[in-house]
Each structure stands twice: as structure tokens, then as C-alpha cells.
Amino acid sequence: MAHILLVEDEEQLGKLVREQFLAAGHSVTLVTDGPSALRVLETNAADLVILDWMLPGLDGLEVCRRIRARSITPIMMLTARAEEVDRVLGLEVGADDYLTKPFSMQELLARARALLRRVSMMSERAAGEQAPAVLEVGELRVDVGGRAAWLGGVTLDLTPKEWELLHVLAAHPGRAYSREYLLQCIWGVTYDGFDRTVDTHIVRLRRKLGAFGERVVTVWGVGYKLLAA
Numbered sequence: 001m002a003h004i005l006l007v008e009d010e011e012q013l014g015k016l017v018r019e020q021f022l023a024a025g026h027s028v029t030l031v032t033d034g035p036s037a038l039r040v041l042e043t044n045a046a047d048l049v050i051l052d053w054m055l056p057g058l059d060g061l062e063v064c065r066r067i068r069a070r071s072i073t074p075i076m077m078l079t080a081r082a083e084e085v086d087r088v089l090g091l092e093v094g095a096d097d098y099l100t101k102p103f104s105m106q107e108l109l110a111r112a113r114a115l116l117r118r119v120s121m122m123s124e125r126a127a128g129e130q131a132p133a134v135l136e137v138g139e140l141r142v143d144v145g146g147r148a149a150w151l152g153g154v155t156l157d158l159t160p161k162e163w164e165l166l167h168v169l170a171a172h173p174g175r176a177y178s179r180e181y182l183l184q185c186i187w188g189v190t191y192d193g194f195d196r197t198v199d200t201h202i203v204r205l206r207r208k209l210g211a212f213g214e215r216v217v218t219v220w221g222v223g224y225k226l227l228a229a
Contacts, residue, residue, distance in 0.1 A: 002047035002116050006030045007037040007063065008078065009055055017050065020105050021112070034058025038066060046073055048116055050108075051095075053079030061093055068094030072147075072160045074115040078103070091197045094161065096187055135170045137226060140212060142170045151212055161186060162205050165198075169216065173228035176219040198223070 004021050008014035009032045018028045029044065031037050035057040037049070049067060053060040064075055076097040091098060097111050135142040139152045147163055149156040158166065164186045168177065177185075179198045187197070202224055206213030215227040 001025050001027060003027045003029070003045070004112070005037060005040055005044075005046035005049045007032075007034070007050065007055065007060070008052045009033060010052070017105070017108065020109060024109060032056070034060070034063040037063055041067065041071070041073075048112060049073055049075045050112070051075055051077050053077055053081055061089065064095055065093050068160060074118070076111060076115060091187065092200055094159070135167070137170050137173050137228065138212070138215075140170060140209075142167055151209060156208055158205075158208065161201055162208070165201055165205055169224065169226035173226050176222045176225040178223040180223075182223060 004026050006014060006017055006021070006028055008017065008030070011032075014030050014032065018030050021028050029040055029046070031040060033056045037051070038058075040046075041049075051060045051063060055063065058066075060077055060079070064077065067073060067075060074096045075094060076099060077095045078099050078101060080101045096115055099108060099111060133144040135144065141150045142163075143149065144167065147160075149158060149163060149166055156166075165182065168182065168185055182198050202216060206216050209216065217225060217227060219225055
């Protein structure tokens with residue numbers, strides 16, 4: 001059973017979605033505005049946040065930014081905005097998945113299960129480790145258990161997605177990863193046509209790595225890799 005925070009200001013839709021998740025055996029907290037969502041998360045952890053884009057008080061994008069700044073809780077955004085630029089923006093501020101209204105309840109439940117399954121698998125892997133693994137590539141150190149990274153002894157200020165991207169690349173220096181693989185591995189769902197999401201995060205990661213960022217290279221026709229030396 002998971003605890004789901006549902007943030008939806010359309011009363012009928014909110015009740016319908018809540019009923020579906022309750023029937024599936026989950027607990028649900030339903031709120032109708034952005035500030036209320038943030039207040040709930042201050043005192044009650046959520047396993048999944050389902051977040052409407054258009055909300056009173058604070059819109060979904062701003063709520064997503066604030067959640068992602070302090071938590072890796074998976075976030076699924078619901079919206080009537082179907083334009084590609086809007087979907088890309090939602091992913092870039094930290095959403096893990098994106099569902100456009102109107103949607104089927106079966107698809108919503110399936111995507112929620114996929115996000116919860118991904119988090120559960122990550123937790124099981126972490127629990128099974130004897131000690132937190134630390135990856136080292138030159139002067140770069142990535143603490144897998146602590147989800148932290150240092151460059152030349154200086155802590156890197158990375159967003160959760162930037163850290164995950166660096167983690168994947170540093171785990172196998174020299175190996176090239178396709179954009180499609182990185183989207184699936186880090187965001188958990190395949191986003192057809194959203195290659196720019198990976199590209200944007202690579203640009204930001206390189207910038208934060210400074211001169212070391214030159215070792216994150218583009219493999220034309222494939223994707224990206226971190227040079228071992």
C-alpha cells in the first residue's frame with residue numbers, strides 16, 4: 001500500500017481519482033491547491049504525488065519545483081496542456097511522468113504502478129548493499145548510497161535528476177548511452193520525442209562540472225558518455 005498525495009482542484013475528477021486509488025488498496029490525501037500540497041508534505045511523507053498543472057495559489061510547475069528541491073518523491077503531472085513545449089517544461093522542472101487530460105483511469109493506475117515499482121526497486125537495491133558504494137572517475141566521486149557527489153573534494157550542487165544522470169554515466173565510464181535509455185532509466189518512462197529533456201540536463205550538468213564537464217561527451221548518433229580518462 002502506498003500513500004498518494006493527490007493535488008487536483010476539479011472536485012469531481014479529484015474524487016474519482018481518489019476512489020480508484022482507494023479501491024486499489026492505497027491511502028490517498030486529496031488537496032485542491034498548491035500551498036496545501038506543500039503543507040501536507042511538511043508533516044506527511046508521500047510515496048507518489050499526482051499533481052495538476054493549473055492550481056490556485058501556486059501552479060503545478062512551481063509546486064513541482066519546490067517538491068523536487070527537497071525530495072526525490074516521484075511526481076506525475078496531470079494537465080489539459082498538450083503542447084510539446086509544455087510537456088518538456090514539466091519534465092525539466094522535475095516531473096517523472098506526464099498525463100494529458102482527458103485520460104483513462106486504467107492508464108493513470110498503470111503509470112502510477114510503474115513509478116511506485118521503480119522507487120521500490122531502488123529502495124531494495126539500496127537496502128541490500130553492505131555499505132554505500134562510492135564511484136570514482138578521476139577527481140569525481142559519486143556516493144551511491146548517500147546520493148551525493150564531489151569534484152576535487154567540493155560538494156556538487158545537483159538536482160535529483162542531474163545526480164541520477166551523473167550516477168549512470170559514472171557507473172560505467174567510456175560506455176555510450178542512448179537518449180532513449182537515459183530517459184527510461186532516469187525518468188522511468190519512455191518519452192517519445194523528448195530528447196531535449198536529456199540534452200538540457202546534460203548541458204546543466206556540464207556547466208556544474210566546470211572543466212571536468214568536457215569529459216561528458218556527445219556520441220553522435222547514439223547519445224552521451226563520460227570519458228574514463
